[in-house]
Amino acid sequence: MIFLTAFIVGGLICVVGQLLMDLTNYKVTLAHILVGFVTTGAVLSALGLYQPLVELAGAGALVPLTGFGHILAQGAIRGVETDGLLGVFAGGVEAAAAGVTAAVVFGYFFAIVFKPKG
Template sequence: MSYVWTFLVGGAICVIGQLLIDYTALTPARILTGYVVAGVVLSAVGLYDPLVEFAGAGASVPLLGFGHLLAQGVVSAVDEIGLPGIFTGGLTAAAGGIAASLVFGVLAALVGKSHDQS
């Protein structure tokens, strides 16, 4: 049954994004940013962890999960080093994912062939 909930929650998150693309004037960049901020907000009000416990990987999709990771990194860093943790915690917690995305982006650029869009 957990696979069903994972599929339904993850699918609902994707459907919301697709509806925002299709029926609003929001750009994909704004929708992406909105999902990251939603992950931060869900984490801040304590709803993200119960959602992940309920839906598993379906709720920890990359954008919401990235927002949660940033929020938890800030909380952890503030507990450890105080106020400067506000500025360093999020990036410290997400450094591995950010580095991986840059490395794979460069590899994709090396393998792919660029051309002008028309």
């Protein structure tokens, strides 16, 4: 069941991104999509609107970049609960640390190993 909702919710979030590009004739570029989805996820999460989606769809809500924003925002909230003001600064990045580190390490590694095909 969770696989089905993950497929549908994840797919629909991607469709929103596709429509944003197609219907603006690509004035919304890939960079805008990435930035926009992370920020939107963080805002929805802060308003308490994203957690229900995660409970419904699991990876369907966590794997899209809105989920990355959700993790950042929830991390900051959790940081405040445990560390107060320090958590405001540390909580978000702490929660996203694994993803960011993976992206930097694997990114650097593969960028050096492979030559672009063109």
